[in-house]
Amino acid sequence: MIGQRLEVRQGQGLVITPQLQQAIKLLQLSNLELEAYVEAELERNPLLSRDEAEAPDQPADTTSASETELTFSEGTPSPDGALDAPSDALYDAAPGERNEVQTDAQPGLSDWSRAGNGGGFDHDDFERPDEHELTLSEHLQAQASLAGFTPSEHAIALTLIDSVDEAGYLRANLGEIAERLNVPMERMEQVLSRCHGFEPSGVMARSVPECLKLQLIDCNRFDPAMAALLDNLDLLARRDLAALRKICGVDQEDLSEMIAEIQGLTPRPGAGFGSEPAQTIIPDVFVRSDPAGGWKVELNSDTLPRLLMDKRYHAEVTASARSDVDKVFVADCASQASWLVKSLDQRARTILKVASEIVRQQDAFMAFGVEFLRPLTLKMVAEAIEMHESTVSRVTSNKYVSTPRGVFELKFFFTAxxxxxxxxxxxxxxxxxxxxxxxxxxxxxxxxxxxxxxxxxxxxxxxxxxxxxxxxxxxxxxxxxxxxxxxxxxxxx
Missing domain, CATH: 1.10.10.60 (Homeodomain-like)
Structure with a gap:
């Protein structure tokens, strides 16, 4: 029977407000992107201002939000409470449940860690990756993931790929990398040799002759005569063909064919890929050896924007606001300013919490080198710090840590x-x-x-x-x- 009736239903739902969507983006921004975002907010919101004062000293019985000391050793869990941070209600709610803990900044912000977990909104609306041309680094990293490397070899390969320039050449000293990662030079050469088989042909060479050699090997055209030609490219540049014929042991016709083959190669194998503006990597986190044992994990204060809401100016403009439009504008600016200040503080605490757990899991790598890199997944870190896996994923995107072994992206430490x-x-x-x-x-x-x-x-x-x-x-x-x-x-x- 068709009819109208009233029903009262109780259910659970996930409310994604515009500010929550912005908060999710804020968590995964790099420090450079965050600085640009903050600058834009300072221009837009008159109630926001920079806090130029030095951060007050922390009480002796509390842990600073910018520093955590890890005094564990390999195979030993971290001390209870070492990773605790206040206000984790923003992140700790289980998927599909509403966390009733609210903040003064924005009621919906408490659901941060569960966003992207289903429930009434389009995940792609704010997490769809920007479409861009594939870079050479991304192309090489994808091949390294399928090359059958061991975890330590994969880590070495990624470190080498980070040193490849836009032309496709390896601009790094293998000896320095080997010393930093604590691996034999022979192992470095073996990994590089396998990387030389990546596409495009000739990539990751250390010189023009080596680049051309790799391309000739790839097309099965490298022989002793061609090797002699590559060793004397300066004579080819001077067009001293008589000397080249003598050195290579070939006649004029063969030499002409060899030169034609050389001219058909590319001295810049990486030129066909998209490029990104060169940016200096600024670590978000520092890991240092603690004289007392273990590791000291600190946030880089230079990458943390310090903002505050100007309450005095807020009171002045609130008193002078007469129209409803002015009052709504002031109230909106106050809400946005309060939300941003608290969100930046929580973002910093979350990065520190995740980075500290990664260091705890990979402490053997820090102490002994790449051979001791352990299998690690986002889920393992998420369960250890009682956060959702998607939150850990966002935190480790575009974040870098400076360690005694070098500077690495946080995602470097995750191995299948x-x-x-x-x-x-x-x-x-x-x-x-x-x-x-x-x-x-x-x-x-x-x-x-x-x-x-x-x-x-x-x-x-x-x-x-x-x-x-x-x-x-x-x-x-x-x-x-x-x-x-x-x-x-x-x-x-």
Whole structure:
């Protein structure tokens, strides 16, 4: 029967206000983007002003929002309360539940950490990435993720990629990087050699001759005569062809063909990619060795804008406001100013909290180098500090930490891991890839061609919980044919 009636229903919902959307963006801004945002707010809001005064000294029994001392050692949990920060109601609410704790700045702000978790709004409205042309660095990082590196090799590769200029050349001293990461020079050379196989051909070379050499190797045109030509490019520049013929041991026709091949190569392999304005990386967090043991984690105060709301000026303009429009404008400015001041403080505390947990998890890397980089995921950090995974993801985007091993993006410390089938320690994805490669390489000895299902069984017997499609994905990333193709190759041989 169709009719009208009144019903009272009780339910839970997620309210995303415009200010909350801005707060989410604020959390993931880099320090340069944050500075630009604050400057714009200072221009727009007359009630905001910079706090030029020095931050007051913290009481002896409290922990500063800009510094946390971690006195743990490897395998030891951090002291209780070391990562605690007040006002975490902004972040701690569970997904799908309304947190009733409110702030004076903006009622909806308490739902910050749950935004993007479903519930009545379009996630893409404020988190859709800006469309931009793929940069060379992004292109190389994507290839490094699929190259089958171990966690330590992947970290080395990312460090090398950070030193590649827009032309595609590696502008770094391998010895200095090896010393900083505490790895043998031979290991650095091995990783760089594999990176030289990345596209575009010739990328990550250290000189023009090496760049051209890599391109010639790629097209199977590198031989002793061509090597001699590359070693004497200065003679080619002077057009001393007679000397080149003698050095290369070729006649005029062969030399002309070799020169034509050289001219067909590109001395700037990275020129075809988009570029971003060169920006100096300013660390958001400093990690220093504590003489008392452990690590001291501090926020970089130079990247933290200090703002306050001018309450005296607010009182003056409120008293002088006569029309409703003026009163609404003043009230809106006051609300925005209060929200921004509190949000900046909470942003700083959250960055410190996340960075401190990352340092706790990766303390062995800080002490001993890249070989001791542990498998780490966003979920592991989020659970440890009782925040939502999306909040950790936003905090680690475009944030950098200065460590005794160098300056790294916070996302550098996250490496993929596979869960142990017995609930024990996780296994890094890169290590599992090499285990798969080792099993397949051993086929020549055992005579058995392993299917992906058989590899899954072997790995699960070893305590690694992995799906068949994951084995297939890793095998393809290692450029290993399927078991059917390997059987055909064995028969043909």
């Amino acid at each position: 891991a596979l869960q142990s089938s017995d609930g024990g320690a996780t296994h890094s994805a890169e290590a599992v890839r090499y285990r798969i490669k080792g099993l397949i390489d051993a086929e020549d000895v055992t005579g058995e061609v392993l299917s992906d299902d058989r590899i899954v069984e072997i790995l699960q017997e070893a305590g690694i919980d992995i799906a068949r499609r994951t084995v297939a994905k890793y095998r393809e990333a290692l450029k290993i044919p399927s078991s059917v193709e390997r059987r055909r190759q064995r028969r043909a041989a």
